[in-house]
Amino acid sequence: MHELSMADAIVKTVLDAAEKNQAEEILEVTIEIGKLTMLNPEQLRFLLEVLTEDTLLEGADIIIEEIPVKIKCNNCDYTGSTNLDDSDHYLMIVKCPECDERNLEVITGQECNVKNIRIEKPE
Amino acid sequence: MHKIAEVEIQHDIMVANKKIAQRNQRMLDKAGVFTVDVLGAIGSGKTSLIEILIQKMNHKIGVIAGDVISKFDAGRFQKYDIPVIGLNTGKECHLDAHLVEHAFQDLPLKEIDLLFVENVGNLICPVDFDLGSHMRMVVVSVTEGDDTVEKHPLIFKDADLVVINKIDIAEAVGADEEKMANDAKMLNPDVEVIKSSLKTGEGVKEIIKAIEDFMK
Ligand SMILES: Nc1nc2c(ncn2[C@@H]2O[C@H](COP(=O)(O)OP(=O)(O)OP(=O)(O)O)[C@@H](O)[C@H]2O)c(=O)[nH]1
C-alpha cells in the first residue's frame, strides 16, 4: 500500500522538528498508527529504517503504537470499541455492537501521527 | 555538555491531508465547481463512464485523470476538447489532497462547473485521503467478482453513489450484481446504488440524475 509515501512524510516531519529544536541526535521517535488505516506497521518500520539512512534519524528507536478503533453509534450513542476480533477489524465499523445500527462514526483508528521525539541537544 | 529532551510533535499526516482537502473544497466552492471523486477497482469502467458523462451531461465539464502513467486516461479525455489535467501518480497507489491542489490551481476553473477526478484504480488506498471533492462515486464491475463489495467495506461506507458496472457480462463471469448492490446497501444504507452497462447504456440516465440531484 502507501507505506512509502507515509514513511517519507513521517521522516520529513521528524527531521523538521529535530532541526527546529537544535537536535544533534535523535534517540527515539514515537508514531501512532490507527488500526483502520491501510498501513502495515512492520512494513512502515522497515521503510523508515531505509529512508533514515544517513540522516539524523539513523539508528533512532522507532516506537509504533497502534491505536485501536473506537466508534460512536448515531442511534443509541454507544461509544467505544467493538467485540470483533482482529481479523475482522474492518467489520467493526459496520454495525453497532449494542443495537446493530449501521450509522456509525469512527472516532479513533484513522491516525498516522508523529507523536514525539527524544533528542540530544546542546545544554 | 548535552542534555536529553523530549519534544512533542503531534503532527498527524492524515489530519494534514484533511486540512488541505478542506482548503481545496473552499477554493472549489468559491469558483462554483462541483467536484466528483471517481474511485474504483482497476478497469472497472471509470474512464469509460466519465467519457459518456462528458457527452451526455449538459455541463461545462473538466477532468483530472490520476493514473500510474497519466498519459493514457488523460489522452482519452482530451479528444472531447474540455479542460483535462493528467496526474502521474507513478509509484503511488492513490491521489492525495496536495497532489490535486496543484491540478485545481492549474485548471481554468471559471470555465468549469462540474469536475471529475478519476483516482488510481484501487479500492483500498484512496479511502484514507480526502481530496476536497463534494461527492464520492465508486465504480466497481461484476468482473471483479461479486464479493468485491463486502471485501472492501471502507470505500463503500464513505461513498455517495455506487455504480455496479458491466452487468451486460454478469452472467458470463458468473457474478450476481444483485448481491453486490445489496452488500453496498448493507454497508451504507443511505447510499444510492445503480447497476449499469456502459455497453448497452443501461443505468446511465440514473447515474446522471443522481449526480444532478447531488449538485442541487
Ligand atoms: N462489457 C463491458 N465492458 C465495459 C463496460 N464498461 C467498461 N468496459 C470496458 O472495460 C475496460 C476498462 O474500462 P476503463 O474505462 O478503461 O476502466 P478504468 O476503470 O478507467 O480503468 P483504470 O483507469 O485502468 O483503472 C475497457 O475495455 C472498457 O471498454 C461495460 O459496462 N460492459
Ligand SMILES: [Mg+2]
Ligand atoms: Mg481509467
Ligand SMILES: [Zn+2]
Ligand atoms: Zn447503537
